[in-house]
Amino acid sequence: MSEFILETQNLGISFGGLKAAQDVNIRIKRNQIYGLIGPNGAGKTTIFNMLTGVYKPTTGKIFLDGERIDGFAQDKINHMGIARTFQNIRLFNNMSVVRNVMVGLHNLPEYKCTVWESFFRLPGHFRAEKKMRERAKELLRIFGLEEERNNLACNLPYGKQRKLEIARALATNPKLLLLDEPAAGMNPHETEDLVKTIHFIRDNFDMTILLIEHDMKFVASLCDEITVLNFGTVLAEGDTKTALRDPEVIRAYIGG
Ligand SMILES: Nc1ncnc2c1ncn2[C@@H]1O[C@H](COP(=O)(O)OP(=O)(O)O)[C@@H](O)[C@H]1O
Numbered sequence: 001m002s003e004f005i006l007e008t009q010n011l012g013i014s015f016g017g018l019k020a021a022q023d024v025n026i027r028i029k030r031n032q033i034y035g036l037i038g039p040n041g042a043g044k045t046t047i048f049n050m051l052t053g054v055y056k057p058t059t060g061k062i063f064l065d066g067e068r069i070d071g072f073a074q075d076k077i078n079h080m081g082i083a084r085t086f087q088n089i090r091l092f093n094n095m096s097v098v099r100n101v102m103v104g105l106h107n108l109p110e111y112k113c114t115v116w117e118s119f120f121r122l123p124g125h126f127r128a129e130k131k132m133r134e135r136a137k138e139l140l141r142i143f144g145l146e147e148e149r150n151n152l153a154c155n156l157p158y159g160k161q162r163k164l165e166i167a168r169a170l171a172t173n174p175k176l177l178l179l180d181e182p183a184a185g186m187n188p189h190e191t192e193d194l195v196k197t198i199h200f201i202r203d204n205f206d207m208t209i210l211l212i213e214h215d216m217k218f219v220a221s222l223c224d225e226i227t228v229l230n231f232g233t234v235l236a237e238g239d240t241k242t243a244l245r246d247p248e249v250i251r252a253y254i255g256g
């Protein structure tokens with residue numbers, strides 16, 4: 001077991017001539033809530049895409065709990081323990097709430113049945129389905145979504161769609177949860193509720209969380225450490241309050 005759940009070394013990526021991220025060194029300890037912040041276009045989502053195997057880094061290394069994962073396929077990285085949510089919510093809109101969570105459970109060994117059992121709808125198939133549905137309901141209960149489990153995902157209010165996306169990510173049993181602007185578009189009440197939810201996940205799922213966020217108050221109330229990016233490079237890192245007071249960071253946000 002490594003001291004760090006996630007460690008990047010000189011991580012970088014270029015798109016044509018554009019260096020969207022360079023020399024990014026992030027170290028996240030077990031059970032931490034860590035923030036990745038910076039102005040629009042700073043390279044935050046690009047980093048999430050490298051961590052989850054959507055993009056292959058041009059330079060550098062990524063370690064998950066001490067194991068190298070850079071360049072691995074998305075599925076493999078998810079299996080190894082990284083789950084994420086997206087800046088623009090991605091749900092299966094025409095599936096029920098509970099089905100959306102079951103999708104996250106599908107690849108776990110405890111819910112596997114053989115192709116044979118599944119194709120011919122043999123008892124093994126129904127046993128696996130039932131177990132999955134129970135687990136999905138349990139997760140929905142935690143997020144206060146149990147009552148709405150049979151509604152279509154698209155009919156949930158915005159704040160609840162965000163929660164459902166988090167529930168689905170957690171269903172894959174990750175070691176590290178990545179949240180891309182989870183509070184974007186939320187009203188103050190929903191944001192406050194989200195802060196509680198994130199603390200709850202950290203404490204009750206024994207989770208490590210890396211989140212991207214714009215709202216400084218939100219970041220300050222959640223993250224003990226942050227990395228601040230601008231134009232793909234690290235401006236400041238470490239203790240949240242100290243990093244947010246850094247003159248370079250203030251300049252980047254206020255624009256000189
Ligand atoms: N697939 C891609 N092809 C070309 N440019 C990209 C691609 N993905 C991201 N970029 C560029 O990388 C930069 C960082 O984008 P992004 O990571 O989305 O920023 P952030 O999430 O910090 O707002 C932007 O200039 C964006 O246009």
Ligand SMILES: [Mg+2]
Nearest residue numbers: 044045046087
């Ligand atoms: Mg982004």
